[in-house]
Amino acid sequence: MRALDLDYMLGLVPVILGYVPLTMFMAVVAMVCALILASLLAVERVVRVPGLDWLVILFISFFRGTPLLVQLFLFYYGLPQVVAFLTQINGVTAAIMGLTLHFAAYMAEAIRAAISGVDRSQWEAAHSIGMTQSQMMRRIVLPQAARIAAPTLVNYFIDMIKSTSLAFTLGVTEMMGATQKEASGSFLYFEAFLVVAVIYWVIVEVLSQGQKQLEIRLGRAFAR
């Protein structure tokens, strides 16, 4: 047992913080894309477009049924060999793609359940005033489903942020990659990884506070 090198740890904090923007960039872009894709998948699962349904089921099944790391390798190392226009794909893009598809599959199921949780009378009221299916979804059903799904979706976002660390296996120098480099220079692995762990932790804690605010906001219409 040796003492922790606190000076080294303190010095490392700003270095790793410098990579927070890239980590958050990947997480936010992937989250936005995944939300859009997941909403489309979820709506399809609810209204069941003939001919499309089996494809959506297959998509969800595959991206839930295989490890994220395998999917990332498939996109980054595998796809360029078979799809010509992907030869230039960089690590960040591949990571965002992988995270998007993987989390969209999970989130689609959460959103589908939330849509089913919206009272049937809301659908009927929307129909009765002559809304089209897509107007009803966009303006009435999905906003109400969002409130139901919000806590789950924030959890996925938290998972997403932590999962960006896998991008380092694609050669992306994000928080994890940077820490790895620093540690292999100093040999102070425990200190280095402890610092990065705490930084991830703090980010997630800040978000959890935001989650409470979000739930209050989304619940405003339903407060008595």
Add this chain to the structure above:
Amino acid sequence: MIRVRGLTKRFGTTTVLDDIDLDIADGERVVVIGPSGTGKSTLLRCLNFLDRPEAGLIEIGSVAVDAARAGRRDILALRRATAFVFQNYALFANRTAKQNIMEALVTVQGRPKAEAEARAMEVLAETGLADKADSYPAALSGGQQQRVGIGRAMAIGADLMLFDEPTSALDPEWVGEVLDLMRRVAEQLQTMLIVTHEMSFAREIADRILFMEGGRIVEQGTPEQVLGAPKDERLQRFLRRVG
């Protein structure tokens, strides 16, 4: 002018609407009465395809739809020619009272927002809820919610307003204010088709009363005829029961 011919609806092997014919003149107020489970609500819900009828012709204003062949556009056209008031209010939970009324005007009718908002405030004033414009449904009483529900239907300017037991879910204390509002709608010569168990209200407001049983219109006429001198034995029995 509303014209319905041969309207038929089955749930599985049960025939809920059995070859219904019905004409309603512009501005006419028709009340449907009858025991529960006889297809009263289904009749209303089939007219705007909340329930899809198997067969029948439906003409409402300038819209004519053959139920057996109705496509998405036909259904939208019918729904836009009608307005529906639900037993359980069914206000949009994520919209304020004002936004509930504006929704159809802006999203469906494509009216400018400012115009829709002005119309919504006008309607809210008529329903006596101008001060609740920015309240969400969850913050309103049952009676207030139903008045917004009626306001939402009024604002559309539909050829036919359908009321599906609008006071049945209400605590007794709120029934009066909702019926008052319906009287005001009637004064505006709005064509109305109302399913209700409020017999004295039916007697007062109806130009014509339909008595339904077993998916058919068994007897119809003025309130005096139907309630005062019922001919059909089932109607007599029903009236004795509801007293």
